[in-house]
Amino acid sequence: xxxxxxxxxxxxxxxxxxxxxxxxxxxxxxxxxxxxxxxxxxxxxxxxxxxxxxxxxxxxxxxxxxxxxxxxxxxxxxxxxxxxxxxxxxxxxxxxxxxxxxxxxxx
Amino acid sequence: xxxxxxxxxxxxxxxxxxxxxxxxxxxxxxxxxxxxxxxxxxxxxxxxxxxxxxxxxxxxxxxxxxxxxxxxxxxxxxxxxxxxxxxxxxxxxxxxxxxxxxxxxxxxxxxxxxxxxxxxxxxxxxxxxxxxxxxxxxxxxxxxxxxxxxxxxxxxxxxxxxxxxxxxxxxxxxxxxxxxxxxxxxxxxxxxxxxxxxxxxxxxxxxxxxxxxxxxxxxxxxxxxxxxxxxxxxxxxxxxxxxxxxxxxxxxxxxxxxxxxxxxxxxxxxxxxxxxxxxxxxxxxxxxxxxxxxxxxxxxxxxxxxxxxxxxxxxxxxxxxxxxxxxxxxxxxxxxxxxxxxxxxxxxxxxxxxxxxxxxxxxxxxxxxxxxxxxxxxxxxxxxxxxxxxxxxxxxxxxxxxxxxxxxxxxxxxxxxxxxxxxxxxxxxxxxxxxxxxxxxxxxxxxxxxxxxxxxxxxxxxxxxxxxxxxxx
Numbered sequence: 001x002x003x004x005x006x007x008x009x010x011x012x013x014x015x016x017x018x019x020x021x022x023x024x025x026x027x028x029x030x031x032x033x034x035x036x037x038x039x040x041x042x043x044x045x046x047x048x049x050x051x052x053x054x055x056x057x058x059x060x061x062x063x064x065x066x067x068x069x070x071x072x073x074x075x076x077x078x079x080x081x082x083x084x085x086x087x088x089x090x091x092x093x094x095x096x097x098x099x100x101x102x103x104x105x106x107x
Numbered sequence: 108x109x110x111x112x113x114x115x116x117x118x119x120x121x122x123x124x125x126x127x128x129x130x131x132x133x134x135x136x137x138x139x140x141x142x143x144x145x146x147x148x149x150x151x152x153x154x155x156x157x158x159x160x161x162x163x164x165x166x167x168x169x170x171x172x173x174x175x176x177x178x179x180x181x182x183x184x185x186x187x188x189x190x191x192x193x194x195x196x197x198x199x200x201x202x203x204x205x206x207x208x209x210x211x212x213x214x215x216x217x218x219x220x221x222x223x224x225x226x227x228x229x230x231x232x233x234x235x236x237x238x239x240x241x242x243x244x245x246x247x248x249x250x251x252x253x254x255x256x257x258x259x260x261x262x263x264x265x266x267x268x269x270x271x272x273x274x275x276x277x278x279x280x281x282x283x284x285x286x287x288x289x290x291x292x293x294x295x296x297x298x299x300x301x302x303x304x305x306x307x308x309x310x311x312x313x314x315x316x317x318x319x320x321x322x323x324x325x326x327x328x329x330x331x332x333x334x335x336x337x338x339x340x341x342x343x344x345x346x347x348x349x350x351x352x353x354x355x356x357x358x359x360x361x362x363x364x365x366x367x368x369x370x371x372x373x374x375x376x377x378x379x380x381x382x383x384x385x386x387x388x389x390x391x392x393x394x395x396x397x398x399x400x401x402x403x404x405x406x407x408x409x410x411x412x413x414x415x416x417x418x419x420x421x422x423x424x425x426x427x428x429x430x431x432x433x434x435x436x437x438x439x440x441x442x443x444x445x446x447x448x449x450x451x452x453x454x455x456x457x458x459x460x461x462x463x464x465x466x467x468x469x470x471x472x473x474x475x476x477x478x479x480x481x482x483x484x485x486x487x488x489x490x491x492x493x494x495x496x497x498x499x500x501x502x503x504x505x506x507x508x509x510x511x512x513x514x515x516x517x518x519x520x521x522x523x524x525x526x527x528x529x530x531x532x533x534x535x536x537x538x539x540x541x542x543x544x545x546x547x548x549x550x551x552x553x554x555x556x557x558x559x560x561x562x563x564x565x566x567x568x569x570x571x572x573x574x575x576x577x578x579x580x
Contacts, residue, residue, distance in 0.1 A: 003266075
């Protein structure tokens with residue numbers, strides 16, 4: 001189930017990543033937001049009611065797309081999904097659960 | 108600040124959209140060495156936003172009729188590369204004591220905070236969509252109109268397969284056109300402004316006939332391609348199973364309840380200036396009846412109430428990208444004039460004349476596409492107003508009844524409205540309308556949300572460690 005639909009620029013090189021521990025593929029030049037929402041239907045869950053959110057303004061103003069990210073075995077970082085580009089092998093979480101350390105290739 | 112630092116003071120421009128880029132180039136052409144600070148990696152602002160490296164559509168595909176203007180803004184800085192310091196991917200999160208607090212990231216991605224003193228400041232901070240919520244607006248699949256456009260422009264993605272654009276303003280029609288051209292089904296364009304307003308606005312809109320013609324072209328194109336266009340509507344509710352978007356419920360101009368099936372919704376009621384930095388710089392604000400918001404006071408050249416601080420572009424009041432270019436150049440010329448440096452008087456006159464024309468046009472746009480009157484009248488108590496802190500209309504009403512705040516910052520202290528991560532960017536306009544309605548006061552009488560640094564969230568690691576001994580009383 002995806003939320004965003006790709007209409008153009010679909011012949012870019014693939015980038016592999018992990019979403020809630022599962023291997024996924026997006027395209028080079030995708031933001032975290034695009035990468036997640038072309039293969040899932042939420043970015044995060046709210047702190048108070050747990051309802052699903054998927055960003056809103058896409059220009060760094062609404063702050064509704066901060067997610068937890070881990071690069072390799074590094075620490076968990078909170079990054080704004082609409083203004084951060086996806087990198088190969090990133091481990092991303094769409095819930096309050098921290099993204100797991102994922103070793104090995106994401107493909 | 109040390110004495111050594113003051114000798115290297117430079118003019119600083121915040122924002123690298125059409126206003127900021129024109130301001131920077133104008134100062135550089137006059138022999139100054141400005142610093143241009145912007146959150147994006149490449150110049151253009153949101154209107155002429157450049158996609159990340161690897162996306163290859165040409166400007167014609169991204170910006171349509173505006174491709175030449177976009178390309179001109181993207182390439183304007185290069186000839187002055189030795190004179191303009193362009194700080195990319197850098198957030199200005201505070202202004203204090205004549206200096207900006209900046210946050211960027213070092214080579215290893217770690218956040219770093221630095222202080223940038225300025226001798227004069229041009230704020231070209233742009234705008235975001237003006238949002239009036241409706242029940243269901245926080246669901247995945249609902250985006251601002253600007254966000255819907257950025258998905259397409261910067262990522263080649265749409266917010267759905269069958270999309271509704273709702274609210275009011277010229278952006279509704281432009282974005283609907285862009286989505287339909289990209290291959291999406293535009294299920295409807297729902298404009299809350301009655302059509303007759305556009306007729307009343309026509310004389311003023313003729314101040315910029317080219318822009319008017321483009322607007323008419325998009326509307327005609329949509330009609331010809333059987334996209335349903337409705338004006339004078341009331342937006343009621345977004346519904347769908349399990350928190351998804353499946354339909355938008357609305358009432359047509361004749362009062363009939365209707366429903367449009369969709370999987371994505373773009374929402375916006377014109378634009379709203381980003382004014383936090385002007386506020387932190389100490390600029391005096393005035394309520395603007397036409398825009399129904401508080402804006403920094405300025406003269407026609409962009410001078411604020413604070414000497415050496417200028418505002419330009421949509422961040423100083425919404426007037427669009429063409430006006431922003433003229434305003435950025437005009438503010439830079441004002442800065443030069445105020446320093447006693449020579450400027451070309453015929454250029455100043457020409458810009459002043461253009462800016463007057465843009466003011467007439469943008470006034471007419473607010474007449475054509477006004478904020479819906481009485482929006483706050485019949486909101487359900489259960490509707491979420493603040494998406495950060497998940498505060499409902501009912502909670503606000505209860506707070507107004509029990510604690511009788513008459514001013515927005517008091518309501519913020521009592522209810523946390525506007526206190527979340529977005530600092531009221533998304534809910535502030537709506538909260539002001541609700542408070543005004545509940546207290547029976549005009550929106551102009553209930554003040555504006557005061558910004559708090561950092562104006563956007565920072566990683567805790569950004570903040571400099573306290574100097575040893577500083578905390579000792």
